[in-house]
Amino acid sequence: MSATASIKALAVVCLAAAQLSAAITTETLLDELTDLKRLAMLPDPPYVTRQFSSYDRASKSPAEDWFANGDAGQYLRIEEVDGRKEHVMMDADGPGAIVRIWSANPQGVLRIYIDHAAEPVIEAPMSELLGGMVTGLPVPLAGMRARGWNLYFPIPYATHCKVTSDHGGFYYHVNYRTWPAGTEVVSFRPADLIALRHKIYGTAARLLSIREDVPPPADRQKQTYEQTLAPGAEAVLWTGTGPRAIVGFLTRLAADDLEAAARAVVVDMTFDGQRTVECPIGDFYGTAPGLNPYASVPMGIAETDAGTELWSHWWMPFAREAVIRVRNLGKQEVRLSGGVSTVPWTWDDRSLLFHAGWRIERDLPTRPFSDWVHLECKGHGRFVGGHLHVQNPYKGWWGEGDEKIYVDGEPFPSHFGTGTEDYYGYAWCCNERFVHAYHNQPRCDGPANYGNTSVNRFHIIDDIPFTRQFKFDIENWHSVGDAAYTRAAVSYWYARPGGSSFFAPLTAEDVRLDVMEPFRVFQVPGAQEGESLPVVEKTAGKTIVQGLGGGQRWSNEQHLWWTDAGPGAELTLAFESPEAGRRRVTVNLTRAGDYAQVQLLINGREAGGVIDLYHDGVTVSGPIELGEFDLEKGRNLLTIRIVGANEAAKKSYMFGLDYILVR
Secondary structure, eight states: OOHHHHHHHHHHHHHHHHHHHHSBOHHHHHHHTTOOGGGGBOOSSOOEEEEEEOOOTTOOBTTBSTTOOOOSSOOSEEEEETTEEEEEEEEEESSEEEEEEEESSOOSEEEEEETTOSSOSEEEEHHHHHTTOBTTBOTTTEEEETTEEEEOOOEEESSEEEEEESSOSOOOEEEEEEOOTTOOBOOOOTTHHHHTHHHHHHHHHHHHSOOSOOOOOTTOEEEEEEEEEOTTOEEEEEEEESSEEEEEEEEEEEOSSHHHHHHHEEEEEEETTEEEEEEEHHHHTTOOSSOOOEEOSSEEEEEETTEEEEEEOOOEEESSEEEEEEEEOSSSOEEEEEEEEEEEOOOOTTBOEEEEEEEEEEEEEOSSOEEEEEEEEESSEEEEEEEEEEEESSSSOOOOOOEEEEETTOSSOSEEOSOHHHHTTOOTTOOOOBOOSSEEEEEEOSSTTOEEEEEEEEOSTTOEEESSEEEEEEEEOOSBSSOEEEEEEEEEEEEOTTOEEOOOOOOTTTTOOOOOOOOOOOOOTTOEEGGGSOEEEESSSEEEEEEOOOSSSSGGGEEEEEESOOTTOEEEEEEEESSSEEEEEEEEEEEBTTBOEEEEEETTEEOSSOEEOBOSSBEEOOOEEEEEEEEOSEEEEEEEEEEEOOTTSOTTOBEEEEEEEEO
16 A cells, blocks of 8 residues: 555545544443433534323314323334334434433333334333343333333434334333434434443432532632621622633522522522513522422532532533522521532533523313413524422322423424423322432422422433423312412523513512411211211212312212223112201212212202202312201111213213212
8 A cells, every 4th residue: 555545545534533422322422311411502413302202182273172281102103013012102213312201100011212223222111221220221221210211311323323122012202312414423222221321320329429629620610608697688600701611619608597588589680681580589490488408410409518508510601701699588687608619611602591481370271271371482493491489278299280381383382291290200199209310399388289299300411402492381170170279480591692582570568478287188068978987878880989179169078989880880879867857958060071960859859959060170179058858866877869961071970979968
């Protein structure tokens, strides 16, 4: 070979090596699992993030079944493969990467096919794969929290990816990225789990040991602050000149009422003359009300020898100047101390400003169903997460609503979820407190879902870029009908200078913290509870005692539930009268979308007309006066006869008796 030919061959090898080093691989994506700095820049190469899910396909538009709730067992199609049925959850062209898989009830063997190969690169029982039980995919890259199963291990593919399960009937999300055609992506192969095992298990260990006192960069500068704020006062906590980036914001609070202080003190941040952050300080750190310990990749709250510390590791770059201010909108004095850490930053046309906005709505009606907006913004940037605080005066489930995320003016959301808790990475309205690197439930008062609930989710590897605008809704879908509750949420995102959002300036009324009393079971005085009445006779079906949420809606939080019957069936119950004679009889019944039309009888005599128990949610009828009857002292009979169902009802012909009241 000539010298010229050798030089050309060497150049080709070097070019190939350079291209490979610039390629997106399983290894480079693993680095993104803990890399907060990259979120503060526009992605290069750019990508979009979307989601496949089992959302109810009846939801076609806001005018057509927009709040349909049959969110399990929905697939792209079912294929026959080697004599088995495979339910296709995802089918997408590359170059791309899976960045999250979630399920509430993983079923069957999950298979991931890459680049049109006939054999899957991953084949494992879905519960084991998502549960952190597959070698090479450890906890917390996979695992179950509060009955929700998540896999955050990135799986890149060059040309195509398909995900299936050989069992149906489950809930799922598959979040994935897509890069422009021509982007160099090296597809995942099973050998990666061996070749990268040290990085994989090292990353898992880092995610399990998140804490505030991470080793600081050598060029980090830290400035401390200390302020005492009287009611109505404001102060500058910190100022800095750029170009630099905030990489640590630590706060300690002291006040007579810490929960109220965490909500009443508002932090705002201005970068290069643009105010991009305005939040109650406790909510800013991802939990409310109060200081509830947890730890995630970007922020958390920790109990230390110095007291309770609220810490943030979000990167917040600025070109010229940054200012952090606080103002006290409460009625008590609050003391703040802590520090702000910065590092040098090269500001360029990819650099982004950090944003955080908060909103609250009290007395939010549960009917009609609606989409509640968490974030609506304009600009060029990326969405990186949020926190939701709910004050729920009922034991009933507040979070049946699906997330709907619209990127750059999409007419239909590219993320359409299956339930609020599913978006936050757990499932089945579980009230267990849990902590994870990317999603947390730091507080859930109970019993059931009564009281204050605090949940968050941070989109680190599964961030969602946008080029013009972004909108994030979650359905206001409460199980208790015709009621009201409170929702408050903070959203985090990055955008180029000049980006805007829909948040209004915060007022003292906004940050007023409503105190919820401990749950007390409500009972109607003198009522004979339906679940306690003896069954004398039934011609069909079965009866059980069913617990119901609702606080002061169902007496004793239960009812007698009659199911598996139909038109013409009768159920007879015994109730008591303290004396013989003329007595007024009142009942309280349950209404729902699959309940019957019934005729009630007292001692064989029809009591009023037919009662239609259909409702588009689960609720109570309210007291129904049946009239006056001649009752025997002691035992009397209440008979329920099913006569039909509303045209709009699902024909399950159910019935629920909350109580009967004799006066």
